Amino acid sequence: MAITSANQLELLQIADAVAREKMIDPGLVIEAMEESLARAAKSRYGSEMDIRVSIDRKTGQATFTRQRTVTDEDAIENEKAQIPGDAATQAVTQAKPDIFVTRRKVTLFDEEGEKTGEREVRAFNLRKPTEVDRMKTEGVDQDTPPQEGDILVDVVPPVDMGRIAAQSAKQVILQKVREAERDRQFEEFKDRAGQIINGLVKREEYGNIIVDIGAGEAVLRRNDKIGRESYRPGDRIRVYIKDVRREPRGPQIFLSRTAPEFMEELFKMEVPEIYDGVIEIKACARDPGSRAKIAVISYDSSIDPVGACVGMRGSRVQAVVNELQGEKIDIIPWTDDAATFLVNALQPAEVTKVVIDEDAERIEVVVPEEQLSLAIGRRGQNVRLASQLTGLDIDILTEEEESKRRQAEFEERTKLFMDTLDLDEFFAQLLVSEGFTNLEEVAYVELDELLVIDGVDEDTANELQARARDYLEAQNAKALAVARENGLQDDLANFEGLTPQMLEALSKDGVTSLEEFARCADWELAGGWTVVGGERQKDDGLLEPFDVSLEEAQDMIMTARVMLGWVTPEEVVGTSEEDEQAAPEEAGA
Incomplete structure (x- = not known):
């Protein structure tokens, strides 16, 4: 032709x-x-x-x-x-x-x-x-x-x-047209991730819902559906565009109805103040289809953020609840004070006391006995959502449990001071009552902090510190001697940052030289987690009992490798910069 x-x-x-x-x-x-x-x-x-x-x-x-x-x-x-x-x-x-x-x-x-x-x-x-x-x-x-x-x-x-x-020409034309259509679809939706769209249910494939979104098809995967929802072909559905990817088989558009961002976008549609930026949703946590908590703040002192989100007679929040198949929503005022924010997040339970450990990113909450089940919630739902909202691990104790634990800690520290410093029970209890928890604090604290204790003069304070230092030095010498018996070499013994107790722990595991130390992985020192058969298993680190973090372990290992000439300081700096750039990307993922 x-x-x-x-x-x-x-x-x-x-x-x-x-x-x-x-x-x-x-x-x-x-x-x-x-x-x-x-x-x-x-x-x-x-x-x-x-x-x-x-x-x-x-x-x-x-x-x-x-x-x-x-x-x-x-x-x-x-x-x-x-x-x-x-x-x-x-x-x-x-x-x-x-x-x-x-x-x-x-x-x-x-x-x-x-x-x-x-x-x-x-x-x-x-x-x-x-x-x-x-x-x-x-x-x-x-x-x-x-x-x-x-x-x-x-x-x-x-x-x-x-x-x-x-026929060959026809195939080429069809292929090129298909590629152009895919490119057009990707360009149209790549910038729409994070938006809510309406679509029509086309069919169900292996539990996944295929949705017609006008310019193509998108996928609502099984784990992105609210549990009790079911759809038939032709049903209208409102969904959140979770991700848009360019793949060899064409652009893939993934939808969600369980993402916390879906709820945030729904509130933005129902509450004009959120859309205008007067009110901001600072955090959101969901148990899809069951319960959710959102934290809001108002940048206009004349507007109540919780009231604005609830609406007249609950009209605004009810519109969101209806879209989410009756999901109960707790709207909480957001505040910079972590303790106050947590108390609000655990509502409707009443909280007696909050103790925050910022270094460990953990928080302890004390509640009355009759409030324990309410604070934990059904199957741990309430405390789990509060934990997601605050970004902290939460331990909930009753007043009785907290009292018993504090008493046990008090007795344990009292016995430590009695045995190591040769003190009577009353004097040891005085130290514990003043907040001293270990021998290092007694040995190296400013003298004035000991003098504020009733009955302690300057001579007594000096004697306490001398006893504490003598005991610590004896323990260090004993640990170093054990490490030497295990074959500890001078290059590792002189490595800055390792205490005698750490050297003892390393030598017991066969790490006796700087070269062997440099070959260690960071998780071998600080501990970590391994997934085996789909289950997470704890890996104990050699220096984990000494509260060595993963970052500290990495720094020590790289320092050892520089000392041995395996890497240059410039290479170490370059690796650190790459890790810092990769960290936000992984967090985002």
Whole structure:
């Protein structure tokens, strides 16, 4: 089937119809047609030839051309697509090629004659005199012989496509149109992640819901559905665009109805103050389909954030509840004070006392006995949501449990001071009552802090510190002796940051030299978690009893490797910067 004048305009009509149907640029369809025709021509003239096809956007006329690049004679690899310089000059002189295209770098100068740079220009030398002037490019000598990199273009006769070639051309066009459609869909939705859209349920596949979103399909996965929801084809559904990814099979749009952000966007739609930024949702935690907690703050003192979110007679929050299939929502005022915020987050339970350990990111909450079940909630729901809202691990104790634990700690510390400092029970209890928890605090605290204790004068305080230091030095010497017996070497013994007790623990596990220490992994020192068979298992670290964090373990190991010359300080700095850049990306994931 040759392309005749009768069906030239038909090409443009087909391209326009396909473009309208698929909502893509007609130029992309024409480019696909050009590529398909070029492939068909290669099957006729040979795959080694560089055949190009150009379809006129106005007339639909298809022009078939062969391109040959001027190449050094010794560097020619494909004689069908490359031509030596001498042969190219002769071809141009004899006017064999229809078009002689040059690509040259032109030096640019300013008005004062100073060089300002270079740019690449193209010029055409057609053997049709009437078109030479139209195709000339300023700055290029049209009569210059062909040089390496120039292109000779010959017009070749159109091909008469057979059935196989026509089928191949059809497949190329369909593939290109499909790729263009996918690109358009990705470009349309890539910036819409984080928005709520409406769609129609098309079908269910293995528990996942396929949703028609107008310009394509999206997936509501099983774990992103609210538990008790069920859908039938044709049902309207409101969903949150969770992620948009470009994948080999096409753009994948993942939806969610369980994401906390879905609830935040719903409130933004129902509460104008949130949309305008007067009220901000600072945190949100959900048990999808059952219960949720959101923390809000108002930047206008005249507006109550909780009241604005609830609305007149609960109209605003009720609209969100209805969309989420009756999910109960607790709206909590947000505050910078962590303890006050936690007390609000644990509502409706009443809290007696809050103790925060910021270093461990843990918090202890004491509640009356009758409030314990309310604070924990059904299956731990209330405390779990409060923990997600505050970002802290929460331990809930009754007043009786807290009292027993404090008494046990008091007795344990009292016995420690009695045994190590040779004190009577009353004096040891005085130290514990003043907040001393270990021997290091007694040994190295400022003397004035001991003098505030009733009955302690300067001589007594000095004696207490001397006893504490003597005991600690004896313990250090004993630990170091054990480590030496286990083979501890001087290079590790002199390593800064390791106490005698740490050296003893390392030597018991066979780490006795700086080289062996440098070979350790950070989790081997600080501890960590390993997933085995889908379950997390605790890995005990050699220095974990001494509260060595993962970051501290990394620093010590890298310092040891620098001392041994395994890495340079610059490499260590570079690795640290990469880790800092990767940390927010992983947190985001």
